Amino acid sequence: MDFFNYREDGELLAEQCAVSELVAQYGTPLYIYSRATIERHWKAFDAAAGDVPHLICYAVKANGNLAILNLLARLGSGFDIVSGGELARVIAAGGDAKKVVFSGVGKTEEEMRYALGQDILCFNVESEPELERLNQVAGSMGKVARISIRINPDIDAGTHPYISTGLKQNKFGIPIERAPEVYRYAASLPNLQITGVDCHIGSQLTEISPFLEAVDKLLALIDELSAAGIKIHHLDVGGGLGVNYNDETPPHPSEYALALKQKLQDRDLTLMFEPGRAIMANAGILATKVEYLKAGEDRHFAIVDAAMNDLIRPSLYSAWMNIIPVNRSLPRDAHHYDVVGPICETGDFLGKDRELAIAPGDYLVVRSAGAYGFSMASNYNARSRAAEVLVDGEQPHLVREREPLASLWQFEHLLP
Numbered sequence: 001m002d003f004f005n006y007r008e009d010g011e012l013l014a015e016q017c018a019v020s021e022l023v024a025q026y027g028t029p030l031y032i033y034s035r036a037t038i039e040r041h042w043k044a045f046d047a048a049a050g051d052v053p054h055l056i057c058y059a060v061k062a063n064g065n066l067a068i069l070n071l072l073a074r075l076g077s078g079f080d081i082v083s084g085g086e087l088a089r090v091i092a093a094g095g096d097a098k099k100v101v102f103s104g105v106g107k108t109e110e111e112m113r114y115a116l117g118q119d120i121l122c123f124n125v126e127s128e129p130e131l132e133r134l135n136q137v138a139g140s141m142g143k144v145a146r147i148s149i150r151i152n153p154d155i156d157a158g159t160h161p162y163i164s165t166g167l168k169q170n171k172f173g174i175p176i177e178r179a180p181e182v183y184r185y186a187a188s189l190p191n192l193q194i195t196g197v198d199c200h201i202g203s204q205l206t207e208i209s210p211f212l213e214a215v216d217k218l219l220a221l222i223d224e225l226s227a228a229g230i231k232i233h234h235l236d237v238g239g240g241l242g243v244n245y246n247d248e249t250p251p252h253p254s255e256y257a258l259a260l261k262q263k264l265q266d267r268d269l270t271l272m273f274e275p276g277r278a279i280m281a282n283a284g285i286l287a288t289k290v291e292y293l294k295a296g297e298d299r300h301f302a303i304v305d306a307a308m309n310d311l312i313r314p315s316l317y318s319a320w321m322n323i324i325p326v327n328r329s330l331p332r333d334a335h336h337y338d339v340v341g342p343i344c345e346t347g348d349f350l351g352k353d354r355e356l357a358i359a360p361g362d363y364l365v366v367r368s369a370g371a372y373g374f375s376m377a378s379n380y381n382a383r384s385r386a387a388e389v390l391v392d393g394e395q396p397h398l399v400r401e402r403e404p405l406a407s408l409w410q411f412e413h414l415l416p
């Protein structure tokens with residue numbers, strides 16, 4: 001089921017809202033999210049885990065808009081954060097800090113203090129120096145920090161090298177061979193309480209097998225720890241489930257969870273997931289206006305008003321994202337275009353060699369842009385970041401205003 005469909009007259013809808021009306025009302029570039037899609041995706045994970053004790057910790061980095069975090073919090077979601085800023089967002093959105101897990105290789109003392117003060121569920125610790133720092137910070141506050149150790153199982157997730165995180169050359173986690181020793185060390189530190197084992201091997205995985213390979217290794221580790229008197233209460237399998245951008249056929253959460261449950265069977269373990277992309281990517285689109293059509297030496301360019309500062313995935317990972325017209329019934333000749341933005345970088349493109357029937361003034365949409373779209377946006381070239389609208393049936397809600405230009409230099413100061 002898709003909540004972004006064409007109406008009979010050729011107009012693209014976001015739920016029951018015509019995208020042409022949204023861009024007329026809110027301008028472009030414009031991120032448009034579908035509430036029904038977000039909720040359906042989150043519930044798919046929840047239903048997939050079923051009666052196994054579980055917690056779904058949405059990865060805030062995928063899209064941290066407060067309205068989205070709030071919708072997920074209302075469903076009972078937990079959150080995976082990687083900074084104090086993301087924790088502050090979760091709290092500002094009405095999320096429950098006691099359902100927060102804190103990942104990331106570089107947690108500062110200040111971030112640890114903040115998270116301990118909010119009594120978060122668990123720190124996913126990524127190194128021994130981090131264990132020592134957390135033990136010291138917790139002790140100075142008279143607190144005990146709940147931890148799991150992020151294991152790097154040295155598994156090839158088969159995804160883009162920049163978003164592969166579970167290989168031994170990556171900066172993430174502790175090599176699995178060293179894990180028992182590091183857990184024993186953690187157990188000896190007085191202000192830490194071991195509760196779980198964690199991993200996250202990469203993003204946009206389209207096969208289940210690397211996940212299962214990782215889980216096999218983690219379950220063997222859990223047994224080894226148990227024999228050494230270290231009881232593990234939860235297994236956090238991270239995020240990483242892929243989505244369909246083009247012709248990928250990623251597994252459904254139910255297929256993934258079923259395979260995991262078969263492995264967990266009679267174990268007394270809470271299962272934790274940290275999905276980001278699988279919840280948000282196909283719940284959002286980026287609408288943009290065609291400013292110019294330009295014939296180059298050997299190709300046509302469609303110059304649009306969205307750019308790499310709005311959506312960096314094509315530039316950064318050569319990611320292919322579908323680009324479609326907002327009205328597919330307009331009488332236009334089709335050409336192949338490189339769809340490019342106004343930024344002064346050759347790498348500023350949203351798509352290459354796309355067949356489109358368009359004229360200047362028409363609107364296009366980049367699909368699957370709900371995850372790692374706005375959250376990776378910048379102000380490069382002094383461009384204000386896009387507005388964000390969340391549609392709920394026939395009702396659009398402006399959930400982030402377009403940044404006023406003056407806000408771009410709000411915190412800058414002239415010399416006296």
Ligand SMILES: Cc1ncc(COP(=O)(O)O)c(C=O)c1O
Nearest residue numbers: 059103203239240274275276277
């Ligand atoms: C620790 C951690 N958890 C969860 C996620 C979310 O990943 P995804 O958006 O692929 O589900 C990430 C990002 O890849 C991550 O680094």
Ligand SMILES: N[C@@H](CCCC[NH3+])C(=O)O
Nearest residue numbers: 061163203204313371372
């Ligand atoms: N930003 C990446 C995913 C990175 C996941 C973060 N660990 C993307 O757009 O695909």
